[in-house]
Amino acid sequence: MQVIAASQFTGCASTTDKQLKTTLQQWLARPPRRVDRFILQSLLAATAIQQHVRADCGLYVASTYPARTTMASLLNSVCAEQRQPKPFEFVNSVSNAAGFHIAQQLKLNGPNLFISANAQVWQQLSLLAACDMQAGSIKQALLVFCDEDEGFTAQAVLLESSPTAYATGSDFQSLCAAIDIYSHHFSSAKNNE
Helix, strand or coil: CEEEEEEEEEECCCCCHHHHHHHHCCCCCCCCCCCCHHHHHHHHHHHCCHHHCCCCCEEEEEECCCCHHHHHHHHHHHHHCCCCCCHHHHHHCCCCHHHHHHHHHHCCCCCEEEEECCCCHHHHHHHHHHHHHHCCCCCEEEEEEEECCCCEEEEEEEEECCCCCCCCCCCHHHHCCCCCCEEEEECCHHHHC
């Protein structure tokens, strides 16, 4: 496997959903509606490198905690207030909701998997992709990691099957050391308005 494209988006907690949507419109003529912040961040990372992605690409998404604000709102509604969850909260609380929207927007029909991340997230995602490549299920893999701890980081790496190269790296930077990374940082909402 070799890395052929990568992207990284970072921002502070004050970055608004409107800022994320506006940036996403650079790559998507019709961004999905009624998606949460986690999905927007994951979509940004994936769509920034979509020109390199083939339809049969496998998709592997990871996060330390999916849709933090959506889950908090859902748990508050159901547990604290003892109400039925809103459809938006319920649908977007499913961990693989981000993978669904990425696959839909990029028109992917390969395997689609979500995992909970830990310190070895890039090794784990690479290993999952390598297994599917060795099995002949895919020739490309899109790895996406989103973390909303103290602001946010959304990263994507596109791997392609290669008999001569093998992508290695314990973190995003070392995995992508041989290529240029598309990178974007959102400054605070006050500075952008």
